[in-house]
Amino acid sequence: MGRTPAHTGVIMTEITPVLTANIEPGRAPLDCAGYERAGGYAAVRKALGEMSPDQLLDLVKESNLRGRGGAGFPTGMKWGFVPQGDDSPNPKYLIANGDEMEPGTFKDRLLIHGDPHQIVEGMILSAYAVRAPVGYIFLRPEYERGADLLHHAIAEAEAAGYLGKNILGSGFDLELHPHVSAGRYICGEETALMNALEGRRPNPRSRPPYPAISGLFGKPTIVQNIETLSCVPHIVNNGAKWFRRLGLGDDAGTKLYCVSGKVKRPGIYELPIGVTLRELVFEHCGGMLDGLEFKAAIPGGAATMLMTPEELDTRLDFTSLDKAKNRLGTAGVIVIDDHTCIVGISLNLQSFFARESCGWCTPCRDGISWIVDILRDLEEGRGEPGDAELLMREMKMIGPNAFCALAMGAEGPMVSALEKFPEEFETHISGGGCPYERPPALPPQSN
């Protein structure tokens, strides 16, 4: 059997969908009135009508919401770093991060194109909590149509009184502006993103100062992933305890897992956070394509560590993967089969990081391209004894000495491949190159 992608069809599971409740494949997103009929903007009415910004902040803290953009930082805690009070710097900014260029990740695409009002509502609430009167939505260029949908949603929300001056009589003002980038992975890193928004070359900035203290135009700035923001209305509507209870392990909420690679039903699955890798691959995604065995998976986009069949029972949440010296990252789960070469995977991933390196610092700019050269030699039969050790030593020097987290991201998959699949590197050296089919074949077609 070939693949039957579930991309447009969010697979409904035993849980009632939360973030994807309004998303129906093939149908235009709900307009403002439709969104309101589905319970939308009730959270804005409730928060702006009955809660102070600090009460909202405490609620989000209590909910244990952690950032969905890759780092998993507690959202409420980050909001708490924004200086407040009469003598604090103004304006403060809120930025929705919809750059989504992490390989294997496609969840924000669904949220942007499927339910733009949910993002607008999440931004109104988040901006209220940190008292930011201006918000930007940063989108990768391929989501241009999403930008149109967001422009439209923003105009509708303005007309309905949810955006603009003195929203619902609360005295709180907010304007939102989408910005469509011109494509570069590093723009998703929050300090590079702020340079990008200012029209500067998007190299990352040094931290500290952290953006919550000094960010966009030097003002306090909160950057939040699209999925993180989309959780906030539901927390306001249903409470912190409800959100915490959604998770299966120690983390809270539902999670959009994006599954790609060699499974029968790749796609986006909204599930309680903390499902195991086994459940995700073998139950929800229908297992591996016929004739293929599970060899490895990368749990959260290109910048996370390979997992082996022994790790299938690991929960895919922040806490469990931290314990396993891995990271949930973006929950972009890439499933690798026994016909796919781990050295080839490593070469592809490192080529990605080398190409997308912003070039600002030497360890990353020159180091990762050297790693690529060594891997290419291995693939093409020019490998030498000692190459695996060389890769390990050099890779471990790059990350800690580099300026931003991109290089650390490159280290994870490389080091884990060397540690968990040493025999693949050895066969490339002793066998004079790659023993697998080259280039990789197209997947079988489904009808």
Add this chain to the structure above:
Amino acid sequence: MLTPEERAELDEMRSHYPTVRAASVSVLKWLQKHRGHLSDESMRDAADYLGLPVAELDGLATFYNLLFRQPVGERVICLCDSISCWMCGSDRIREHIENRLRLRMGGTSADGRFTLVPVVCLGNCDRAPSMIVGDELYDDLTPEKVDEILGLSDGTNAGAHGGDHD
């Protein structure tokens, strides 16, 4: 030189940004969209309009993947070569396009109709391999499907025959 019409459109766009500099990328994108690629003249026009040095704008134009400082074909094919697409055979699609259009990755077909460039993950990994042609996303690619998308289904090699320029 910018025409008055061009200037009016850019003014509208600029009004959405808090500073002139912040509008830089949008201005460059707009010029590229309407003039094909960012020629030296377009860069000078953008610099005049924004009141910024050309060198600074070049720092942006050379940074972003989808800003082109070199001439490109009428339709730019951005083929994803990131992990999920690679695993699902994107190199086969690349070879097919290279053969059909008689070009190499990064090159333009002899008739000027197509340019092929690699692009990082398009956020469409569950339907790998994926590519963008112009503004349209295409996925679950096969060689046959690619021929259809590029208008090569009649078996001719567009690049070889000089296409529209005959």
